[in-house]
Amino acid sequence: MSASAIFILDLKGKWSVVATTTKNSNASLIYAFLYKIVQVFTEYFKELEEESIRDNFVIIYELLDEIMDFGFPQTTDSKILQEYITQQGQKLEVAAPRPPATVTNAVSWRSEGLKYKKNEVFIDVIEGVNVLVSANGNVLQSEIVGSVKLRVFLSGMPELRLGLNDKVLFELTGRGKSKAVEMEDVKFHQCVRLSRFENDRTISFIPPDGDFELMSYRLNIHVKPLIWIESVIEKFSHSRVEYMIKAKSQFKKQSVANNVEIVVPVPSDADSPKFKTSMGSAKWVPENNTVVWTIKSLPGGKEYLMRAHFGLPSVENENAEGKPPISVKFEIPYFTVSGVQVRYMKIIEKSGYQALPWVRYITQSGDYQLRTH
Ligand SMILES: *[C@@H]1O[C@H](CO)[C@@H](O)[C@H](O)[C@H]1NC(C)=O
Numbered sequence: 495m496s497a498s499a500i501f502i503l504d505l506k507g508k509w510s511v512v513a514t515t516t517k518n519s520n521a522s523l524i525y526a527f528l529y530k531i532v533q534v535f536t537e538y539f540k541e542l543e544e545e546s547i548r549d550n551f552v553i554i555y556e557l558l559d560e561i562m563d564f565g566f567p568q569t570t571d572s573k574i575l576q577e578y579i580t581q582q583g584q585k586l587e588v589a590a591p592r593p594p595a596t597v598t599n600a601v602s603w604r605s606e607g608l609k610y611k612k613n614e615v616f617i618d619v620i621e622g623v624n625v626l627v628s629a630n631g632n633v634l635q636s637e638i639v640g641s642v643k644l645r646v647f648l649s650g651m652p653e654l655r656l657g658l659n660d661k662v663l664f665e666l667t668g669r670g671k672s673k674a675v676e677m678e679d680v681k682f683h684q685c686v687r688l689s690r691f692e693n694d695r696t697i698s699f700i701p702p703d704g705d706f707e708l709m710s711y712r713l714n715i716h717v718k719p720l721i722w723i724e725s726v727i728e729k730f731s732h733s734r735v736e737y738m739i740k741a742k743s744q745f746k747k748q749s750v751a752n753n754v755e756i757v758v759p760v761p762s763d764a765d766s767p768k769f770k771t772s773m774g775s776a777k778w779v780p781e782n783n784t785v786v787w788t789i790k791s792l793p794g795g796k797e798y799l800m801r802a803h804f805g806l807p808s809v810e811n812e813n814a815e816g817k818p819p820i821s822v823k824f825e826i827p828y829f830t831v832s833g834v835q836v837r838y839m840k841i842i843e844k845s846g847y848q849a850l851p852w853v854r855y856i857t858q859s860g861d862y863q864l865r866t867h
Pocket of ligand 1: 779781782786
């Protein structure tokens with residue numbers, strides 16, 4: 495990309511990272527590189543702010559030196575960088591000075607010689623549901639944003655293969671009848687062999703050590719909101735406003751939504767709150783102008799009610815702050831909305847050890863909003 499300089503600009507406590515180039519370069523490559531730099535710095539310093547930039551000037555200089563050579567991006571993986579640029583800014587020299595194995599290695603994201611007593615892989619399939627519902631109950635927008643996250647504790651240089659119930663794969667192999675899911679916008683971690691995936695939809699890779707996101711995807715499908723909210727808001731000017739909020743769980747009875755939070759906006763001049771709930775508890779958060787109704791666990795196929803009553807001052811403050819939507823937060827374990835499933839995870843290492851894969855499914859609320867007008 496031939497960037498000639500990278501600056502970190504400090505604008506009154508806010509910072510920006512800027513690259514300059516001497517000729518036209520691929521803009522998306524530069525963006526990806528700058529994001530990567532910020533990620534590396536954040537992993538080194540925890541918080542990236544004026545103070546940590548000042549305190550770590552020497553390390554930043556060393557990191558920039560390793561990350562880019564002659565305008566070409568080099569290793570940007572912080573786990574690998576940490577092998578030779580330590581937090582103290584001292585070079586770690588093991589025995590005779592030589593480049594770390596990983597830098598000369600074809601697999602830049604994994605070190606050689608890793609050893610675990612127990613070889614395990616934890617696979618999390620996490621899906622967020624983004625839903626926007628109009629005041630009269632129409633779903634205006636809905637999509638599923640999924641991600642497969644791995645936590646890898648494996649010795650040596652293992653080869654992994656992940657099998658999903660991927661629709662395109664099932665069509666390729668003539669497995670028409672099985673339940674399959676059509677994923678869009680699939681993005682992979684750099685360790686996945688893309689050509690292999692394009693050829694036969696096999697997700698094969700040598701994983702980094704520890705936590706990383708293996709892939710993300712999107713499904714642009716019409717999803718029925720998992721928790722349906724109905725609201726009746728009655729405003730009596732100069733005296734009070736009353737809310738009746740109904741929450742209905744529209745998923746299977748065997749599933750449970752945990753930590754459900756229904757956030758209802760209220761006028762900024764409201765006072766003297768009173769609540770009644772058929773389940774969970776409600777509280778007024780005056781600094782946010784909201785009522786938060788919390789239900790610890792909400793099983794499928796249930797319906798609960800919350801009533802709130804506020805006093806309003808005599809001076810009308812109509813629409814001064816607009817009408818923000820009601821938002822809903824929750825988490826449903828052991829379940830994906832899309833139906834994406836891990837069919838297998840094969841783990842092969844030349845020493846022949848047995849490794850165990852563990853799979854968890856979680857659905858989260860994502861951006862979940864219901865308009866009230
Ligand atoms: C107030 O709103 C902020 C931003 O949405 C949120 O992070 C915070 O938790 C809210 N406060 C309470 C007490 O709910």
